[in-house]
Amino acid sequence: MPTFGNAQLKLLERLCNVIAISGDESEVRKIVLEEVKPYADEVKVDALGNVLATKHGRGRKRTRVMLDAHMDEVGFMIVDEDGEGLYRFEIVGGIDARHLVGKQVLVGKERAPGVIGAKPIHLMSGDEYTRKVPLDALRIDVGLSGKAKVGDRAGFATRFRRVGPSILSKSIDDRIGVATLIELLKRVPSSIDLCAAFSVQEEIGLRGARVAAQYFHPDMAIAIDSTPANDLPLHDASENMTYNTKLGLVPAIYVADGSTLHDPRLVRFLQEIAESEKIPYQIRQPGGGGTDSGAIQRSLAGIPTVSVSVPHRYTHSPISIARVDDWKHTINLLHAALQRITSELLLVR
Ligand SMILES: [Zn+2]
Numbered sequence: 001m002p003t004f005g006n007a008q009l010k011l012l013e014r015l016c017n018v019i020a021i022s023g024d025e026s027e028v029r030k031i032v033l034e035e036v037k038p039y040a041d042e043v044k045v046d047a048l049g050n051v052l053a054t055k056h057g058r059g060r061k062r063t064r065v066m067l068d069a070h071m072d073e074v075g076f077m078i079v080d081e082d083g084e085g086l087y088r089f090e091i092v093g094g095i096d097a098r099h100l101v102g103k104q105v106l107v108g109k110e111r112a113p114g115v116i117g118a119k120p121i122h123l124m125s126g127d128e129y130t131r132k133v134p135l136d137a138l139r140i141d142v143g144l145s146g147k148a149k150v151g152d153r154a155g156f157a158t159r160f161r162r163v164g165p166s167i168l169s170k171s172i173d174d175r176i177g178v179a180t181l182i183e184l185l186k187r188v189p190s191s192i193d194l195c196a197a198f199s200v201q202e203e204i205g206l207r208g209a210r211v212a213a214q215y216f217h218p219d220m221a222i223a224i225d226s227t228p229a230n231d232l233p234l235h236d237a238s239e240n241m242t243y244n245t246k247l248g249l250v251p252a253i254y255v256a257d258g259s260t261l262h263d264p265r266l267v268r269f270l271q272e273i274a275e276s277e278k279i280p281y282q283i284r285q286p287g288g289g290g291t292d293s294g295a296i297q298r299s300l301a302g303i304p305t306v307s308v309s310v311p312h313r314y315t316h317s318p319i320s321i322a323r324v325d326d327w328k329h330t331i332n333l334l335h336a337a338l339q340r341i342t343s344e345l346l347l348v349r
Pocket residue numbers: 070173174202225226
């Protein structure tokens with residue numbers, strides 16, 4: 001099993017604390033390049049900004065296995081300036097606008113501190129207490145200090161924290177996948193060619209992964225991501241039947257999501273590995289949002305694809321919570337799976 005401890009958590013902390021809104025992933029890319037160069041045989045940055053790292057195996061009949069994790073996170077783009085340090089913005093990726101009021105952000109290349117302001121409760125009247133504030137009524141306020149340009153990105157200012165068995169951070173989606181992929185690249189079995197795609201622009205339509213799959217031409221692929229755990233008790237005390245995944249039970253193996261019917265051979269293979277290695281796992285409830293698997297599976301003439309995710313609560317918000325052990329089990333499952341992949345795996349449907 002791979003080593004897991006402070007070094008891995010420190011790497012995740014570095015990855016979570018930088019900002020990489022879709023289309024502007026340079027800060028994560030810099031860390032990824034630093035981390036993968038000592039372990040990969042080839043490393044390339046393509047036209048979109050994907051980091052494509054290959055580790056060649058030895059011997060005949062090697063399976064080309066693509067592993068994907070997306071570098072980008074949800075955030076904001078500055079679209080207009082109102083003067084007085086106030087900026088209009090659009091949301092990049094899926095964020096519930098109700099999460100935004102009162103949140104701290106960092107704006108532009110200079111990372112100017114700002115806040116998404118709102119009318120104070122003292123001055124509200126009528127239905128203002130209950131009404132959703134429309135996005136075009138919100139502004140990012142940098143307090144006259146920073147200077148932003150149209151097209152600049154802004155991201156949540158949350159800092160990574162380790163609290164007992166949990167991680168509290170922004171962008172666990174999908175820095176935890178990026179950190180997982182870096183760890184896996186350190187110990188690739190010689191029976192496969194590992195094609196590692198650190199992809200861009202997942203949050204705005206799985207754009208980088210599609211190009212990465214075309215570059216690698218893999219025999220199979222696994223998208224490593226994080227998925228919502230909607231496992232809180234319901235306010236009416238009935239049983240929560242639509243939790244998607246639960247914390248503390250991971251990894252989450254996908255059967256079907258909004259963009260992919262995952263390859264049943266690969267789903268079964270991962271379950272068998274987990275059972276034989278005594279690694280706990282859960283099957284993510286079918287449906288809901290997708291991962292890069294949706295783009296990879298439909299690239300070229302079709303690629304057998306599966307997804308594995310680390311669950312986390314409060315996805316696409318300023319702060320999410322995941323469990324350290326859930327992440328460790330995810331790395332262990334994928335590591336064990338890589339050791340056991342053979343060309344026979346995909347022979348029979
Ligand atoms: Zn994601």
